[in-house]
Amino acid sequence: MRETAYAKINLALHVRRRRDDGYHDLETVFAFVDAGDELTARAAERDSLRVMGEFGSALDNPFGNIVAKALASLPHGPGWAVTLEKTLPVAAGLGGGSADAGAIFRMVEAQFGLPDNWREKAAKLGADVPACVESRACIGRGTGTELEQVSNDLAGSPVLLVNPRVPLATGPVFQGWDGKDRGPLEGDNVREMTLDGRNDLEPSALSLVPQIADVLAALRSTGAWVTRMSGSGATCFALYDSPDQRDGARAAMAPGWWTLAGVLR
Structure with missing residues (x-):
């Protein structure tokens, strides 16, 4: 199996x-x-x-x-x-x-x-x-x-994952959340929810692992239509319009960072 x-x-x-x-x-x-x-x-x-x-x-x-x-x-x-x-x-x-x-x-x-x-x-x-x-x-x-x-209109979208190779435990990130409710998810499908959404744990994670900011900055310079940290970090992701864009972005990442190129299921 x-x-x-x-x-x-x-x-x-x-x-x-x-x-x-x-x-x-x-x-x-x-x-x-x-x-x-x-x-x-x-x-x-x-x-x-x-x-x-x-x-x-x-x-x-x-x-x-x-x-x-x-x-x-x-x-x-x-x-x-x-x-x-x-x-x-x-x-x-x-x-x-x-x-x-x-x-x-x-x-x-x-x-x-x-x-x-x-x-x-x-x-x-x-x-x-x-x-x-x-x-x-x-x-x-x-x-x-x-x-x-939810209606998944992002299935098949090219995605790049990048991690600075710094482990980050979930507990301390949640403990560092500032306690402010910034509102619910909005949108009728996955794309709308992604574009209108956010990751409320990013500030806390950044305070613990500043390298996350470097990853996000690198991804934002690659033409992705959305870039964000995943979960409690430290991995970040970027979504692209084409596999060529994604693969070019992967080649541009800093040596030593962990990367994974794929598509959304």
């Missing part, structure tokens, strides 16, 4: 309020790139997880990994031997771990089907996991687990 854990980006991320439980109510437009980590699995006597790839060393506890937790939460026979090729940077605003868990859910679905309460199981693993299971554009509300379908 083989499955891609599609990189998640937030085309817009509006933080509305800080809740009494410490979490935040938000409105976000989830979108997914046609590339990401790669997972393979084969039937085995017991579950096992092997992590490899460029960013595999960043996951120092495979058995505490969200992939292992996802596998343990679902019926899948005696066991699976899973290999995770970690090509997405860790703590990067791309939902990497959530995408990996989502890929496990899809693999189990293909072999055994999913239980009726799979959304609840996914949400317990992380706020982005339910969206990552389906890996298609949607609106997330609440903590991000309340999903709504």
Whole structure:
């Protein structure tokens, strides 16, 4: 069995309020790139997880990994031997771990089907996991687990992801949010919501990782029709009218930065 854990980006991320439980109510437009980590699995006597790839060393506890937790939460026979090729940077605003868990859910679905309460199981693993299971554009509300379908007129759009290779934990970024509600998502489709949207976590993330400003400035000079930070950072994205524009922009990025060129699913 083989499955891609599609990189998640937030085309817009509006933080509305800080809740009494410490979490935040938000409105976000989830979108997914046609590339990401790669997972393979084969039937085995017991579950096992092997992590490899460029960013595999960043996951120092495979058995505490969200992939292992996802596998343990679902019926899948005696066991699976899973290999995770970690090509997405860790703590990067791309939902990497959530995408990996989502890929496990899809693999189990293909072999055994999913239980009726799979959304609840996914949400317990992380706020982005339910969206990552389906890996298609949607609106997330609440903590991000309340999903709504949306007309996806950006499917197939060329996209470039850029990360300065600086990990950024989600918690401190949310803690640095200034607490101001700047209003809800607006628009009838993904393009309108993206153009009218924003990422309310950018200022907090910039204060923690100033290199994000360099990435955004570099992307804004490439002719993209929108440039924004994804999630809690530090990865930023740019959307283009053509693959040639995207590829030219990728070639212009600073040496040493991580990049991924693809299209939106």
